[in-house]
Amino acid sequence: MRISELSEQSGIPVASIKFYIREGMLPRGATTSATRAEYDEQHLARLRLIQALSDVRALPLARVKEILALVDAPEDSPYATLGKAVSALPPYAEEASTERARETIEMLGLTYDERFAAVAQLEAAIRGIEAAGLAWDAETATRYAAPLAQIAAAELAPLADLNESEQVSYAVLGTAMYEPAILAIRRLAHQHLLATGLTDDDM
Amino acid sequence: MRISELSEQSGIPVASIKFYIREGMLPRGATTSATRAEYDEQHLARLRLIQALSDVRALPLARVKEILALVDAPEDSPYATLGKAVSALPPYAEEASTERARETIEMLGLTYDERFAAVAQLEAAIRGIEAAGLAWDAETATRYAAPLAQIAAAELAPLADLNESEQVSYAVLGTAMYEPAILAIRRLAHQHLLATGLTDDDM
Numbered sequence: 001m002r003i004s005e006l007s008e009q010s011g012i013p014v015a016s017i018k019f020y021i022r023e024g025m026l027p028r029g030a031t032t033s034a035t036r037a038e039y040d041e042q043h044l045a046r047l048r049l050i051q052a053l054s055d056v057r058a059l060p061l062a063r064v065k066e067i068l069a070l071v072d073a074p075e076d077s078p079y080a081t082l083g084k085a086v087s088a089l090p091p092y093a094e095e096a097s098t099e100r101a102r103e104t105i106e107m108l109g110l111t112y113d114e115r116f117a118a119v120a121q122l123e124a125a126i127r128g129i130e131a132a133g134l135a136w137d138a139e140t141a142t143r144y145a146a147p148l149a150q151i152a153a154a155e156l157a158p159l160a161d162l163n164e165s166e167q168v169s170y171a172v173l174g175t176a177m178y179e180p181a182i183l184a185i186r187r188l189a190h191q192h193l194l195a196t197g198l199t200d201d202d203m
Numbered sequence: 204m205r206i207s208e209l210s211e212q213s214g215i216p217v218a219s220i221k222f223y224i225r226e227g228m229l230p231r232g233a234t235t236s237a238t239r240a241e242y243d244e245q246h247l248a249r250l251r252l253i254q255a256l257s258d259v260r261a262l263p264l265a266r267v268k269e270i271l272a273l274v275d276a277p278e279d280s281p282y283a284t285l286g287k288a289v290s291a292l293p294p295y296a297e298e299a300s301t302e303r304a305r306e307t308i309e310m311l312g313l314t315y316d317e318r319f320a321a322v323a324q325l326e327a328a329i330r331g332i333e334a335a336g337l338a339w340d341a342e343t344a345t346r347y348a349a350p351l352a353q354i355a356a357a358e359l360a361p362l363a364d365l366n367e368s369e370q371v372s373y374a375v376l377g378t379a380m381y382e383p384a385i386l387a388i389r390r391l392a393h394q395h396l397l398a399t400g401l402t403d404d405d406m
Binding site: 045048049051052053055056057058078079082083086089090091092093101105108110111112113116117118119121122124125126127128129131132133134136141143144145146147148149150151152153154155156169170173174175176177178179180181182183184185186187188189190191192193194195196 | 248251252254255256258259260261281282285286289292293294295296304308311313314315316319320321322324325327328329330331332334335336337339344346347348349350351352353354355356357358359372373376377378379380381382383384385386387388389390391392393394395396397398399
């Protein structure tokens with residue numbers, strides 16, 4: 001298809017498509033004449049991915065590029081690839097100390113690498129919780145640990161059935177793209193509980 | 204304390220503090236003379252809250268104001284207050300149809316109000332997941348439902364022991380501020396599983 005059709009099918013303006021090509025986020029089309037290039041379904045899929053990361057995840061352009069670069073050229077192991085993908089996700093706060101996070105992680109008995117971005121992200125999260133006047137203690141952390149371990153295990157289960165390139169896409173994009181669904185379902189679960197149970201009796 | 208000390212203790216520049224006061228996000232200090240106002244611990248707590256919402260949650264100013272307004276003047280019921288708080292959180296995508304989200308919610312057996320922002324947020328999440336080439340089907344949704352219901356129930360349990368104003372803060376700020384911790388712990392659980400189990404055998 002021509003760039004105008006690619007634009008029409010993706011809903012993304014031609015100028016933006018050209019920008020993504022210049023930035024190396026989208027491969028050039030196959031040149032068919034001096035003024036014409038041909039695009040295919042893979043270009044369309046890539047544009048939809050860029051849109052999902054920019055719009056639904058609201059990631060800044062530099063972070064979208066990091067995610068795309070990982071999908072295209074992953075690290076040596078899924079462990080390392082996932083580690084890098086996580087560092088492209090918010091919160092981006094640089095934490096001078098990660099003491100509170102490490103305390104929680106060790107209390108929960110998780111194996112971790114202290115350079116892993118999620119450690120600093122948990123530290124930022126804990127400081128945010130406390131800055132808002134809310135509690136973060138062993139009891140609070142524990143209410144999240146077992147259910148999230150269950151989710152994480154279920155999410156990793158399909159990896160075994162994927163080929164290497166699918167594993168990378170699944171790990172990198174799954175980390176980024178399932179998160180908004182998790183948050184939405186938690187919010188819906190709160191609403192369900194308030195509507196069906198807690199509202200009349202306890203609140 | 205004077206505004207200079209408030210700035211020092213919060214790490215927020217005086218100009219920003221004055222801006223928050225002009226925007227109605229922070230109460231004025233008590234006037235002690237024509238050129239002096241006195242601030243207290245409540246001002247400091249409010250500044251920390253603004254910072255947590257802006258930095259850790261990376262919410263735009265207009266959304267921070269919505270959250271603060273809800274804490275100060277909640278709706279008639281926690282159900283309605285929580286509904287409004289959720290609409291101040293991302294993803295903000297307006298979805299013309301919420302068919303996919305409603306299909307999931309009904310499959311999961313949750314009671315819901317279709318105007319609740321989390322419905323459109325789930326729709327945006329599902330579209331993002333599929334735009335990234337990932338699956339969203341009954342099996343996928345089910346892996347999240349029971350663990351998140353467990354988390355939601357544990358989160359609502361403390362409400363019963365709080366007074367009305369504490370309930371509002373807890374519901375509104377808890378919705379916003381525990382989310383980054385949930386995401387960080389999920390990312391850490393993935394790393395733990397890859398490090399301890401899946402890496403050698405299955406990947």
